[in-house]
Amino acid sequence: MLLFAPLSSGHVMEWFAVNIPMDLGTGGSFDGEIDIIARLRGIPGNPVAFKEYFYRTWEVKVSLLCKDGNTKSLKVGRGKMKGVVNQLKAYRKFGSPEVSLLDVYLCEAVESMNYLSNINYSFSTKFSELQHHSFGYNVLLFGYGKQGDDDVGLHYLPFKPQFSLHPDPFWSSPVAAFLHAPVTPIIPHFSNLAERIDNFVKEQKRSYKEQKRSYKVFYHIVMFCRECRQLQLGACRNKGISEIT
Structure with missing residues (x-):
């Protein structure tokens, strides 16, 4: 990354x-x-x-x-x-x-x-x-x-x-x-896809805050799981990439 x-x-x-x-x-x-x-x-x-x-x-x-x-x-x-x-x-x-x-x-x-x-x-x-x-x-x-x-x-x-x-x-x-x-x-076509990704990121961030879990994120990385065909969210921190969903 x-x-x-x-x-x-x-x-x-x-x-x-x-x-x-x-x-x-x-x-x-x-x-x-x-x-x-x-x-x-x-x-x-x-x-x-x-x-x-x-x-x-x-x-x-x-x-x-x-x-x-x-x-x-x-x-x-x-x-x-x-x-x-x-x-x-x-x-x-x-x-x-x-x-x-x-x-x-x-x-x-x-x-x-x-x-x-x-x-x-x-x-x-x-x-x-x-x-x-x-x-x-x-x-x-x-x-x-x-x-x-x-x-x-x-x-x-x-x-x-x-x-x-x-x-x-x-x-x-x-x-x-x-x-x-x-x-x-x-x-x-593109704007609908981009909006879907952006809404997903916002929902995951909101959920994370509701759980009162604190982390220092530099970038949010959205990935796609081919098996479940769902978006996944990762975060780039000081020590690399970790999944937060």
């Missing part, structure tokens, strides 16, 4: 939902699922960033950058990239207001960072295709720390790839924004 802070982009994240089926709010009208839905709001007092709330969605693809520089599960071929674009189009057809691809790279070892140039072709290919179809594009790198000869502690790897939008040449970040997602209209 290391995604929270970088994906919030300086906004307050009210909740974060993962792998939510579209038919949960449509009665079976749509197939597929949304990998990430985030409900965010601006920081009060900041006239530029403040909004009551807004939503962003991401389709997530995960790749491994090996210690020898090879990569696995990179979707750069024309046929594979077409499939990714079709998934993003399905998000937009469903009514998601800000749709982006999130490329997550797991660096197998510290040495992997020496080979970032090897994946620039993947970046540039996806950039061109996603720009053509007006989708957002973010990249997030994870890696391990080093303790002796052992790799320990998964953490962000700040970087600035060749196609970053940031003007400062010395700037780096856990999430590189290649393309900002344009804001498109929310339609009822």
Whole structure:
């Protein structure tokens, strides 16, 4: 759940939902699922960033950058990239207001960072295709720390790839924004699903308070149980993720 802070982009994240089926709010009208839905709001007092709330969605693809520089599960071929674009189009057809691809790279070892140039072709290919179809594009790198000869502690790897939008040449970040997602209209399919998730979060928080159970929560994580087909709520605290329902 290391995604929270970088994906919030300086906004307050009210909740974060993962792998939510579209038919949960449509009665079976749509197939597929949304990998990430985030409900965010601006920081009060900041006239530029403040909004009551807004939503962003991401389709997530995960790749491994090996210690020898090879990569696995990179979707750069024309046929594979077409499939990714079709998934993003399905998000937009469903009514998601800000749709982006999130490329997550797991660096197998510290040495992997020496080979970032090897994946620039993947970046540039996806950039061109996603720009053509007006989708957002973010990249997030994870890696391990080093303790002796052992790799320990998964953490962000700040970087600035060749196609970053940031003007400062010395700037780096856990999430590189290649393309900002344009804001498109929310339609009822998505708004009904988002409202259902938001009401669920509020009900669970209310129930928790009624039981007079105190906890320090940084983020609320909504998950979907495939067996019981019910939403579940988790909380991100200092020591990680725990279920609170």
